Amino acid sequence: MKMSVDADRCSGHGRCYALAPALLESDGDGFVTIRGSMVDVPQGSESAARDAAAWCPEGAINILDREDS
Amino acid sequence: MIENEELSSGTTHRGCPVVHLNTSGDSPFGERAAKLNALREAAPIYWNEHNQCWVLTRAQLLREVFQNPTVFTNDSISPGDPNPPYTWIPSNVGAPEHVQYRQILNYAFGPAPVARIEPKAREYCRMAIDAVVDSGGCDFVAEVGGVFPTRVFLELIDLPWEDAPLFVTWTETIFNGFFSSPAALRATDEVKDYFVELIAERRAAPRDPEHDFTSHLLRSQVNGRPIPDEDVLNVFNQLVLAGLDTVKSALSYSLLHLAINQDDRQRIVAEPAIIPLAIEEMLRAYPLVMEGRKLGSDIEFHGVPMRKGEMVMLLLPAAMRDPELFDRPDDIILDRPRNNHLAFGGGPHRCLGSHLARMEMAVGLDEWHRRIPEYELGCPVEEIIERGGQLSLRSLPLRWEVQPRRAAEQWP
Numbered sequence: 001m002k003m004s005v006d007a008d009r010c011s012g013h014g015r016c017y018a019l020a021p022a023l024l025e026s027d028g029d030g031f032v033t034i035r036g037s038m039v040d041v042p043q044g045s046e047s048a049a050r051d052a053a054a055w056c057p058e059g060a061i062n063i064l065d066r067e068d069s
Numbered sequence: 070m071i072e073n074e075e076l077s078s079g080t081t082h083r084g085c086p087v088v089h090l091n092t093s094g095d096s097p098f099g100e101r102a103a104k105l106n107a108l109r110e111a112a113p114i115y116w117n118e119h120n121q122c123w124v125l126t127r128a129q130l131l132r133e134v135f136q137n138p139t140v141f142t143n144d145s146i147s148p149g150d151p152n153p154p155y156t157w158i159p160s161n162v163g164a165p166e167h168v169q170y171r172q173i174l175n176y177a178f179g180p181a182p183v184a185r186i187e188p189k190a191r192e193y194c195r196m197a198i199d200a201v202v203d204s205g206g207c208d209f210v211a212e213v214g215g216v217f218p219t220r221v222f223l224e225l226i227d228l229p230w231e232d233a234p235l236f237v238t239w240t241e242t243i244f245n246g247f248f249s250s251p252a253a254l255r256a257t258d259e260v261k262d263y264f265v266e267l268i269a270e271r272r273a274a275p276r277d278p279e280h281d282f283t284s285h286l287l288r289s290q291v292n293g294r295p296i297p298d299e300d301v302l303n304v305f306n307q308l309v310l311a312g313l314d315t316v317k318s319a320l321s322y323s324l325l326h327l328a329i330n331q332d333d334r335q336r337i338v339a340e341p342a343i344i345p346l347a348i349e350e351m352l353r354a355y356p357l358v359m360e361g362r363k364l365g366s367d368i369e370f371h372g373v374p375m376r377k378g379e380m381v382m383l384l385l386p387a388a389m390r391d392p393e394l395f396d397r398p399d400d401i402i403l404d405r406p407r408n409n410h411l412a413f414g415g416g417p418h419r420c421l422g423s424h425l426a427r428m429e430m431a432v433g434l435d436e437w438h439r440r441i442p443e444y445e446l447g448c449p450v451e452e453i454i455e456r457g458g459q460l461s462l463r464s465l466p467l468r469w470e471v472q473p474r475r476a477a478e479q480w481p
Contacts, residue, residue, distance in 0.1 A: 011419040054407035
């Protein structure tokens, strides 16, 4: 599974790293550090990644599942 | 008073129903939410003949507006006033200056400085609760909700917390007078005088900018130039007006909800770990802000031709109970899953103080329920009055049984 954060949409609400602190973290300005990039989701964190995406008020987080692609 | 009964018998404006919606008056708690819900269910876009602006009711439309600041600009955020006589910074600033201001202000309002100040926030919160706990009752709005966030705010921007009563009075007066009554204008002048004096003092005797917010602002640059004093003043004005009334109100709505829903109150007491989720649900169910955007160009928005210079009003209280976004939207579900609400707005102008507000709400709910776990509303719920404009509660009488305490008993 991969996840990406749309740099234009992400506006630093901070929901994703609050909900999935083991997976995501904040930069100095409160944006998630992976803003604007796509990363592999470590095994076992798939559900946390999906939660983070669902909680985002901006709809900025996309999940790419191997089965989907 | 909201007068949407006047859904003007079939009148339309550029294809949209016309409504007469004045959100500035007082109304009994719950009445406004019901009326705004009814508006949302009847149409997504209205023309408001009360203050000549568009009104958007559905969550998806609000998100699109927040995320499109080029068309829906922040040149004005007052729905009824496309050309306000004041400039709030950073609210009224567009890109690229806006990005720079936000970075400058993250010095105090980013997640890290907010986390650092949490112990202090707990201390101030306990002070406020200590002052009322033995009296068996209080007006939560005036005695707790309005007191400790003001102290935290002053601490965060390195001003003496003893000045809190001044700020409490000023913000009350300004919001009660909707920014325009003689008393509100006088209070606005007094806020300005306070900060003019502060800026002059720091210019004359700068402090270490690593430990003094004002000195940090004075040494910061936007577009490669120092920020003029007038704009530093506009920053302070906005911080005061945006930061104090809202947290007080959000905490007050939360306590009101818990006082009249004893199951939810008991759950908070039994499972304090749920507080971060509960806060999100309170924010979703009771949004406070109904701000606007100003059209920067003509656009056809969901079939409606809107013109440059017109205002749109974003009806957050209706949109955050939109069944298209939330299941059982009128139920308050403390641990509501996937609560992607927009109570702090969205897009680049997402509330700067959201991290601070969340921390203060969490501290407030946690400390209150440690100390006063059992309480109830001190009046019939019908007597709870909401202030319009930026929503708030006029007062929130709570009462509880005073527990005899041993002298040595301290905070748990």
